[in-house]
Amino acid sequence: MPAARRIAFICPRFAEQGTVGGAETLLKALAERAAADGREVEFLTTCATNHFTWENTVPAGTRSIGALKVSFFPVDDDRDVTTFLTVQGRIDKGVKVSRADEEAWIANSVNSRALIAYLREHIGRFDRVVMGPYLFGVVYAASQVAPEKTVLVPCLHDEPFAYLSIIHDMFHRVGGLMFNLEPEKDLALRLYDLPERGTVVGMGIPDAPTDPNAFARKHRLPNPYVIYCGRREVLKGTPILVAYLHAFRERTGRALDFVFTGSGPIDPPDELRPAIRDFGFVDESDKRQAMAGAVAFLHASVNESFGIVLLEAWLSRTPALVHANGVVLRDQCRRSGGGLWFRHYPDFEECLLRLLDDPSLRQRLGESGRRYVLDRYNWTAVDRRLFAALDGGAA
């Protein structure tokens, strides 16, 4: 297998401006590192920025963005959304659907014939095609163009879609697999009955200087606060966090506020509204300062394959509190010694009371988390794993 000198990266959305998402951020970062290493990189993506509507909002064409050559292709506008949602609803409920239904679902998922045609036409130029996440039509179709050159970055979760036979076949078909963490790899090997294969690469998290008092001072926050950064959705667990914090404040009488950065509705009960501080999109520096001042970083999602924001919080020396059913985030907390996990509200209350009442515990957890990220997710270490995986095909 030749060294990966010319690489295409494929992701349904490109992470810039308001387009945020862990997988998008990851694919973009990996592409940038490969380009910085002197490899010829082209990033293929769609013109969509909204992951609910998939409307083509960015003009089609090729632009240079930073060190990357990015080609935008329109999302097909003839998808049958009714078929897609009907089958998706059944899959989501755990109903076993036929192979034909699975194929109808992926065919009417987010696809771009223009992107696939471009890839087919230029596949000879590329030594490797790196793509992800796994559950989009455009990635599924791209994985069939040149499977032997394909390295899938699945960002796999234990969710009903992962159990489909078409997904099983895709994991067997592709030449290589790049995972974010060991638990994700274990899940893939177990679900798809794969022999030992694939490489755990992850992503580098850059360090940034922080002052734990700066954010509260700048925004005149009177009370201690917990923080969540990212998209606010049911799947991300934000409603649980809001409900739990509401109960916590009422039961304990503690004046603890909840800072949010990112996008999406929060919808707190009226009594909690004064304690919610929604800053929307903030720049990286402000986000890290906000994290640094928090009592804890809260994350109740049970469907994460990496948890970039968790690692950023640890770099800011802030302990984490995550849902026990989120295998990946709990595993990160266990390995790093940087966070605690809760099964239900009583655990949440007890964890938070300890973090609030014991500053030395907070500090020790935060420092452990920071050491873990610096050791494991510095770009030097990640680059080593990434380039070895690319050149070896991540087989």
Added chain:
Amino acid sequence: MNDPSVLTIHAPGVDTEALVRDIQDTVARKQQQGVYADARIARAERSNLVNLRDDESFTGFYLTALREASAIDINDFEIRERRARFAPLLVKLKKSIWNLLKFYTYRLWSQQNLVNGLFVTGMESINEQLTSRIKTLEARVAELEKKLDGR
């Protein structure tokens, strides 16, 4: 081509597993003392769909919280006044209003308590019946699978 450090890194100093175990023990102790028998927790747990789906013991916990929270306290209570000025007068006024209202509210709330109690008992009974039926069916499935394997 895995990096072995993925499996070997552990942060020195904080054993979070032991810490979480200790927290869970404390929670179990407090749970026995009735610290979490609170309608506000039952309300908050509605968002925790993961537990509702996966954790059999959660239903038991939820029902206990519901039972503890379903009984409304309809007994007399001490009437106070925070404002120092005219406090004795205001307390007397509040007491006389309460004496007038008590007759009607007692009847209303005692009936509500009865409804709440019956509702929780009904829920507990349904849960017990379903749990027992599922256990019987699981045992039957296991037996049938055993028979099939033996063929």
